Amino acid sequence: MNAEIITIGDELLIGQVVDTNSAYMAQRLNRLGISLKQITSVHDDAEHIQSAVRQAFTRADIVLTTGGLGPTKDDITKPVLCNLFHTRLVESEEVKRHILRLYASRPEVLNRLTQTQWQVPQSALILPNRVGSAPLMVFETSAVDGHPQWLISMPGVPYEMQIAMEEQIEPYLVKQLQQKGVLTQDITHLTALVSGIPESSLAIVLEEWETALPKDMHLAYLPKDGTIRLRLSGYGVDRKDLQQEFDTMCRLVGEWLVEKEDIPLEVAVGRILKQRGQTIATAESCTGGRLAALLNAHSGSSAFYMGSVVAYDNAVKRDVLGVNAQDLDMYGAVSEQVVRQMAEGVRQLMHTDYAIATSGIAGPTGGTALKPVGTVWIAWATPDDTYTECCQLGKLREQITLRACTKALVKQLSILNQ
């Protein structure tokens, strides 16, 4: 069973908004065994939307669209779909009741434009949108050969779409596919995280094994922020056989293997800390709060994450973290001496078992011959010892800070696994 996604909105085509919806939907569809063939982004343009939908149906049986369902003039998805499916807008009592309830405490929202939101295409099935006023619409149609096809239209606001997908669209699709006896292919991905080896060298390590893989298994290399994710995918294969090949791959990767699951590094770190009842804190200069944000991004992080001192200014390093003023003067903020004291300082301040500190030159200015842009010192304080490392993490500000976070977590994980 194949699907395609069409995301609708001028903001995508002028680059004002990054399309995060597609990746989310792709993940969810994949879990249901539905392969995504193509993602297409088009303007709020009636003709272009229609031709994109028609082309998508030549390759896929399920077409999901997002966007263009707001109450304002630039939102045209509803009339376009009416035109495409030869139907017209009618008032839905049910949607009306829902919207009136939704905005009961904010009557100022219930104006003339919001009221157009309970106009829905007559031939569409309307599923409830728990958190917004835009209708979730399903059009069922059939291909030339008579087999069923679906167009599903959702709002473009990410959290509305996510709730719609999980609570309404997925259960609906599963039921439909079962009822119609449509077989979905089992797609399984196993992903390992690797660090410390160039992509091409890793490929040579794995070459012989990769070449001998069965036809229905496929390996992909995904380099990002100083790590490589190795994704082994199986299409309709026995999970045991895939797992066996995956284990062989992990053995071949050897010392460069960081993690055998496709979970974020911070989740892997947090899981071990939680199991052991241990805690961690951070002291951040160049990463500026990003390491903290990663470590508390997931629910339940308060069990192991105490907090961070973002010490952007040297006075903060000195006064809050207790870094020696002479060392700051003599060695500079980006130095082993300072980053070590930052890590040990925050560990003491927040009474944690572990602490990580970063100090680096994120650029574009501030580099010198001895400490060029991209130089980052990282320290890991533990109950027994403090480790430090100097890394060269690239040339671009964002890349440097992201890689510093990755590096900090990779090493923290290896310390915890020692």
Place this chain on the structure above:
Amino acid sequence: MNAEIITIGDELLIGQVVDTNSAYMAQRLNRLGISLKQITSVHDDAEHIQSAVRQAFTRADIVLTTGGLGPTKDDITKPVLCNLFHTRLVESEEVKRHILRLYASRPEVLNRLTQTQWQVPQSALILPNRVGSAPLMVFETSAVDGHPQWLISMPGVPYEMQIAMEEQIEPYLVKQLQQKGVLTQDITHLTALVSGIPESSLAIVLEEWETALPKDMHLAYLPKDGTIRLRLSGYGVDRKDLQQEFDTMCRLVGEWLVEKEDIPLEVAVGRILKQRGQTIATAESCTGGRLAALLNAHSGSSAFYMGSVVAYDNAVKRDVLGVNAQDLDMYGAVSEQVVRQMAEGVRQLMHTDYAIATSGIAGPTGGTALKPVGTVWIAWATPDDTYTECCQLGKLREQITLRACTKALVKQLSILNQ
């Protein structure tokens, strides 16, 4: 002049990676007066890549592709393009010299697979990739009616693509379009940031003016994280006329107008602070470092941003920020009393003019009847006074933290503009 983007890679279609490249390229093309018609993401699949390219050329004269240029087996863009443009791979001395220089200090990278990187399509123009080994390739061809068309292939690693785009592809395109006498249409966007009014109510405020807009001007509403960006676009119109309409729009928006430029909120805040030689610090519980990361995301932020205490644990609120232990017990961490002391505490600790503090229930657990998930207290400490506000920011963890950051910065900007 129209363009399309094709991003290539299985990782996009299974949702393992969000396509950030397209938005970046879209922005850059737009500045050159090149309209983007469509963005298409496809698998590493030879036939699908070829048909996507062919279809793109029916709508656009410039097709930009990213991805599939790595040294590993899953990267197939080079041979696919050779096939499509009836050419073959040959060794390029120049690319070889570049790659040898690039990896001079890391000879372990120069293995057999990296060496395939200096094999390039014979008929393509190769532009230098300053930071990586994948070639930048330009194929010039012509449409049925004889006018020139270009296919440009770039690596998918975001920072490599960005450097390629800015340093090589854009200058090349500008020169080509000038030489060939191809006219590009002037596209101008003016964007204002609005907060505190529902989208549909804003649309009613602007309705009469919007309906009377000339045909070559277009208004779009972009709601995000509790704000709405209003984008007024002009196609081939005089910038003065567009500016005049934009000013009228801003007057109509009135008190809800936050910012008349399309710059991030944190840049607007930072700019005023820098001009005045003032400083700011943050104390974060529920936003967990995200507010800090925003405030120091841009180069030059050390001039006004001192640092943050991410006080995830109550002990940190008490010991580092000096929040009264009794107040923590009596009112709870998510309370006016505590958030006020957090803001005032960090302002004192870091000796700044301003400070912002956040404390809220980001969920999914921890909500109560009186303080449901989404309740966030924010405090703004200033040299004269401390302001506090309690907000209800939604239901999803990520949405709540992002909206809290937005809210914190919107109000900070209004305090600075008082």
